[in-house]
Amino acid sequence: MAKGTDDTIAVRIGKALADRIISGAIEPGARLRQDHIAEEFNTSHVPVREAFRRLEAQGLAVSEPRRGVRVAAFDLGEVKEVAEMRAALEVLALRHAAPHLTSAILDQAEEATKAGDKSRDVRSWEEANRAFHRLILTPCGMPRLIATIDDLHAASARFLFAAWRSEWEARTDQDHRAILVALRQGNTESAAATLGRHVQWIGRKPVRTASGATREAFTIVG
Amino acid sequence: MAKGTDDTIAVRIGKALADRIISGAIEPGARLRQDHIAEEFNTSHVPVREAFRRLEAQGLAVSEPRRGVRVAAFDLGEVKEVAEMRAALEVLALRHAAPHLTSAILDQAEEATKAGDKSRDVRSWEEANRAFHRLILTPCGMPRLIATIDDLHAASARFLFAAWRSEWEARTDQDHRAILVALRQGNTESAAATLGRHVQWIGRKPVRTASGATREAFTIVG
DNA sequence: CGATCCAAAATTATAGATAATTTTTTCATT
């Protein structure tokens, strides 16, 4: 995966900030100060502002005119919303991708599933999970649909990292396997139905807040 | 509808350019030169560049590093893609909106349908159509979903204006009426099914190209 | 006549400077 060294500076900054927001390195609600970021990346603030517009469009940041840009906050409602949007769109993508899925692709997807089951931290689990979904969906040949799904995956990953920052225990992903079996049998509708349920499975877990109290954290697991 | 005079200049330029691209005032593939646009709006090119990033995210423009920004081209494939995405997402939105639909809202939606039937040009038909969809979907209370649907509507409108720039003949919208009847009866699933079919209805029409030949133009009608 | 190379013009991308606004701090007053 090329690090895109010929990208414009604004694009590079946008990717770097997106990664920090998704990983939780920057807290929800935190201010993004253009001069500070510009200084850190050794640029002027002009490309930083362009990067902000991109983050805004992805739903990772919110901007108020003359008041600055903040990392987008999120709540259980948004977790559910993203899950349902993903369900609707990934099912659509899978229906179109199914006729173009080769057994080579399905083998790769199975590898990704195994990698997910073996992973010992959230980060690598998320990577494997994303690879699985991307592999079976990309052959739909609908670039706008894929781009929208990618943004939703970014949001999902953010929720995931927020809930399971440190302690993570991989479990074998039966849904992924059931989807692959159905696809190998040419049973697209069954695969689509399982996928739709799969991405709407919301994990919950108690988390200690800054104030010491415990609350429930929710996230899309799939 | 406030013209947003306290928006940032970049936002104003973005809206103005989006309107031109959607209406077809600027051709697909046309270059958007930042200095020219800056001069026209009496600004520097910095806010223009920010506006470009927004248009890019909406799928209305495409940018190649150091080569500039162009109005996005589109083909039958993209018309279909947008129609299917709309079907999937509007059905989802309607299922969530249905419990919150009051008869006042449904009356407004009926007014919008009548306005559409009466309209004598594409532009006002499109406006009425968009009002109908927005009215019955917004109560879903899912902001990200609504924002995504709005971008898809913008794309739909663009296809519509490209196919029916001048000659337009309104027809009475039976689908809208069927949807309203189902919603009034509390039959959400029937309404959703009709809506899903409705936005996938693709209109076709012969169009004379610049070179004099005729080709088929396609667009989402709904 | 057409292809190709080169210089001039135009254009994009970034930097540095300035005006306008918001946030923070200070300090007098209750």
Added chain:
DNA sequence: AATGAAAAAATTATCTATAATTTTGGATCG
């Protein structure tokens, strides 16, 4: 100590200037 106004500092938004790249328009050669 709490409140609130005023001044100072920080920050955003925009403009002007400059460097880097691409496009354009010939001139030259086959």
